[in-house]
Amino acid sequence: MEYRKLGETEVEASVITFGAWAIGGWMWGGADRQDAVKAIRAAYNEGVTSIDTAPIYGMGVSEEIVAEAIDGIPRDKVQILTKFGMRWDVKQGDFVMHSKDNYGKEIDIYKLASKESVIHEVEQCLRRLKTDYIDLFQLHWPDVTTPIAETMEALGTLVKQGKIRAAGVCNYDANQMKEAEQTIRLASDQVSYSMIYRDIEKELVPYCIDNKKSIIAYSPLQRGLLTGKIKPGHQFGEGDTREGNRFYTEANIIKTNKFLDEIRPLAEAKSATLGQLVLAWTIRQPGITIALAGARNEEQAVQNARAAAVKLSHEEVLFINKKLADSGF
Incomplete structure (x- = not known):
């Protein structure tokens, strides 16, 4: 496993970090708790020391599962990355959507990053995670109802208090990053990025x-699409929001699988799965520090972790990039 520092902080994370969205169940059609615990422990045994979670992932469920999974591991041997700013327990801030929790209860979700809310949320996260500090605390989504400076000042306070080691954001563009930097030195920006979704390369990466x-x-x-396991006509489980997503249209599944067939021989030559090849390509892209990979069971977790050992030459990266361009991505 390879480890990289987050920004200019002292926090080092594994290049493949366990993404704990799916294990929270919400928007993924449920998840098995014991399988999730075993998956995190299997990933850790492969060198994946970092876990990225969030309160909204199952309304606290994901964080609680993470706490259970790392129980017994020395705290300084694991890095907990969690978030704030998506509230389902108040009706304040920027309304996002109506939803249902894992038990079918109707909930309204708001983006809220006021100072008061940030301070409240860190305590809830610490409680659920059963720890006294968070390695990276990230704003989950921009909140247009709260000045960026107010949110960043709250994060600065938490750093001084020792409750968080580093501050980050998610889903910020370059201009929002610049504005935040007037108040605090951010470690990172967590954004959507894959072989077939590379919008950030234009402004944010530079x-x-x-x-x-x-x-x-x-x-x-791309939520499983780039593993090659999702075929035309795939049936998603109840509550799985991938169904209807623009990447999961029949036409795009066919287009993506055609591209994956083009790079499959390279994966086979390296005794790697398609998913491992995709992750290996991702962590070798300019500006990309960490790739999050979710797993619902031990086998998936081990496969993801071993992607870090797949070595790609400059020529092989160029080969993949050409196939992407030829495929229209």
């Missing part, structure tokens, strides 16, 4: 490289 900010890539496997 900004982060120039200003020594890490990019944490979420959905590098």
Whole structure:
């Protein structure tokens, strides 16, 4: 496993970090708790020391599962990355959507990053995670109802108090990063990035490289699509929001699988799965520090972790990039 520092902080994370969205169940059609615990422990045994979670992932369930999974591991041997700013327990801030929790209860979700809310949330996260500090505390989504400076000042306070080691954001563009930097030195920006979704390469990647900010890539496997296991006509479980997503249209599944067939021989030559090849490509892209990879069971977790050992030459990266361009991605 390879480890990289987040921005200019002392926090080091594994290049493949366990993404704990799916294990929270919410928007993924449920998850088995014991399988999730075993998956995190299996990943840790492969060198994946970092776990990225969030309160909204199952309304606290994901964080509680993470706490259970790392129980017994020395705290300084694991890095907990969690978030704040998505509330389902108050009706304040920027309304996002109506939803249902894992038990079918109707909930309304708001983006809220006021100072009061940040201070409240960190305590809830610490309680659920059963720890006294968080390695990276990230704003989950921009909140247009709260000035960026107010949110960043709250994060600065938490750093001084020792409750968080580093502050980050998610889903910020370059301009929002610049504004936040007037108040605090951010470690990272967590954004969606994959072989077939590369919008950040135009502005955000150059900004982060120039200003020594890490990019944490979420959905590098495009929520499973880039594993090659999702075929035309795939049936998603109840509550799984991938159904209807623009990446999961019949036409795009066919297009994506055609591209994956083009790079499959390279994966086979390296005794790697398609998913491992995709993750290996991701962590070797300019500006990308960490790739998040979710797993619902031990086998998936081990496979994801071993992607870090798949070595790609400059020529092989160029080969993949050409196949992407030829495929229209």
